[in-house]
Amino acid sequence: MKTLHKTLAATLVSASLMGASGMALAEDRHPETGEMLAEEQVFTYRALDESSSLDPQVVEDVDGSYIVRDLFEGLLNSDEEGNLVPGVAERYESNEDNTVWTFYLREDAKWSDGEPVTAQDFVYAWKRAVDPELASPYAWYMGLMSIENGEAIIAGDVDKSELGVEAIDDYTFRVNLSRSLTYFPQMVTHATTFPSPKWVIEEHGEEWTKPGNLVGNGAFVLTEHVINERLVRERNDLYWDNENNMMDKVVTLVINDENQALNRYDAGELDKTDVPAGQYPRLEKESPDEAHSIPQLCTYYYNFNNDVEPFDDARVRRALSYAIDRDVIVNNVMQGGQFPAYTFTPELTAGFTPPDVAFGEMTQAERDAKAKELLAEAGYGPNNPLDTTILYNTSEGHKKVAIAISAMWKQKLGVNATLENQEWKTFLSTRSDGNFEIARAGWCGDYNEASTFLDLMHSESGYNDANYVSEEYDAMSKEAQMMDDPSSVYTEMEELIAVDMPNAPIYHYTEVMMLKPYVKGWPFGDVQQNVQSKNLYIVEH
Structure with missing residues (x-):
């Protein structure tokens, strides 16, 4: 017992x-x-x-x-x-x-x-x-x-x-x-x-x-x-x-602009706020007892809508994912100690060891070259550029990531990506209803075990917003549920989605915040x- x-x-x-x-x-x-x-x-x-x-x-x-x-x-x-x-x-x-x-x-x-x-x-x-x-x-x-x-x-x-x-x-x-x-x-x-x-x-x-x-x-x-x-x-x-x-008493203030929120924190109106993208190095230097970067059981990623053309083609999905320079995103854009993500499940997850998926082992130059090759195979190139839209919920940080990624796609692949933002509840509905091509997403573990991430890609998951359907993946998921130690199957699942690329993992989160030292x-x-x-x-x- x-x-x-x-x-x-x-x-x-x-x-x-x-x-x-x-x-x-x-x-x-x-x-x-x-x-x-x-x-x-x-x-x-x-x-x-x-x-x-x-x-x-x-x-x-x-x-x-x-x-x-x-x-x-x-x-x-x-x-x-x-x-x-x-x-x-x-x-x-x-x-x-x-x-x-x-x-x-x-x-x-x-x-x-x-x-x-x-x-x-x-x-x-x-x-x-x-x-x-x-x-x-x-x-x-x-x-x-x-x-x-x-x-x-x-x-x-x-x-x-x-x-x-x-x-x-x-x-x-x-x-x-x-x-x-x-x-x-x-x-x-x-x-x-x-x-x-x-x-x-x-x-x-x-x-x-x-x-x-x-x-x-x-x-x-x-x-x-x-x-x-x-x-x-x-x-x-x-x-x-x-x-x-x-x-x-606990007071929540909804402030959409993270820079305005930081100003209000500095003015003493807030005891805690999030650090705007790119500002952690400065704030950590200026206020080391208030600036915090805490590794968190979360993954930031882009959903590709697998139900619509051309994202029903895994070659297109892989090409766009490969062309994202994750080191640039975490080191130059976010700058808050985040970790580049090549698997969907974070390394922090209890009992989980990330497998060495093939595209994660490449250099960025190798990924970029492969991305061009894959997109050309799918029929896109200088004479037929891919046009798409990136949907994200209103946030300066999400906007900066989207701008950086769209620039990478344009420079490396000739892809034209339009940015579209929506307020939170509208965004949730739009993404859930599948009315998007590419949509920003983030997932934090509901419990500390790899299935809280990997079950998201099961065809019947309520949060499979990518609309990914794979009988092979579903079978692996079912097999893992029956095992006392499913770690080997979890590795196979990560390897499969690294090939099918239903979504593009970008980074694993840190909680980057300013917290008054008296809290x-x-x-x-x-x-x-x-x-x-x-x-x-x-x-x-």
Whole structure:
């Protein structure tokens, strides 16, 4: 039996020393580190775009998931090193072949309206996530979790009531899988698996995530939300671990212009912002205690729409990918410590060793020569230049990458690439609907295992925006799911997509940010950067 026992949160503080907010009052010092705490525990940060949703079963973006982690809590959390720690579940266990997982919930977890959090709330949320009526953009993720009948329900072949989840009692939640899955606990830290309040959703419908309506079980409650401008969440006094949460308020400011955001950071309006492309070397030199470049479990890439001409021809896709000088992109354009990508899965991924794919072993000159040859074979050249469009979501960084790549294609291959940008939600719809030729994309691991990247290219993946279909790749994916150690198959999958090139991996991310030195508790050691505001605190400054 595999069991995770409850860990100690923070050093317990005597109730006589606790204020109404839950923060220690003994000399206003941090109970573990002894640091002097600021009187105001407020964290303000910049987001590039409005979040896709505040609904756990609907949210699909990184920034939105951070907000949802503050408003809701799943079965398990991750600590500052990325290790699993208790959330609503105090402990869990599996049967011998890892096909049945049982989670034992804490009895002191409450919703922000005072209702207890129960196993039924997880049953409701998970059935909701796979329900075709909701059409969650992350329904496919529940399929990856291999929950019994999950994929059939998502396909509309079986009723959601047949999903392999059950509430044994109010505080025991059991999941039955269709196959052995050793990393299943990692998958329940994702927002899609968080509980949802049935009574609130039934009362308010689509309006349930608005301030005043939203009921969550996280460390914070939603108090203000001005679309495309500002979102505020404040301490939830009913959160089970409220006494160890030192943060009173978190403010998200949506600022599309990253240079404007940096100016506002410098003016003291923001505690955290992203570093504009190309500015990290200067900022790291000027403010070494504020500029950070953290390796992150993410890949930046361009999707080729495999459904439309000429991108239904692998020679065209390979030619364009080969002609991208990734060293120039990371060293001259981004300049934030990013890593050139020749495989889709980052080297940081646990248990994964990137294979030496053929085009990654070439020199750039060799890649450029091969690109010309491939494009000529496909019928394009000086007398028949390829014209295309690169779609990206509005961002100065994405624009700079697109300008650089389009210039490479023009200079080396005579390709004419027009740039088109759209605001975030429109961009997501356009890309998902397949109304593009080439589209910018980024993927961050939902859990730390190679399948979180490689399953994206499965023909039935909800995020296979490249519309890549390969029976051989799908068969490999299925084979990997049946193996205790699928590393050899993962290598074969990477080698296959390096030939078929459904998309062009460009670089593996770093989290490049400015963070005020008085903000403490940031999870620098977590490659997934699953930030939770309840773990942050502000020291006197």
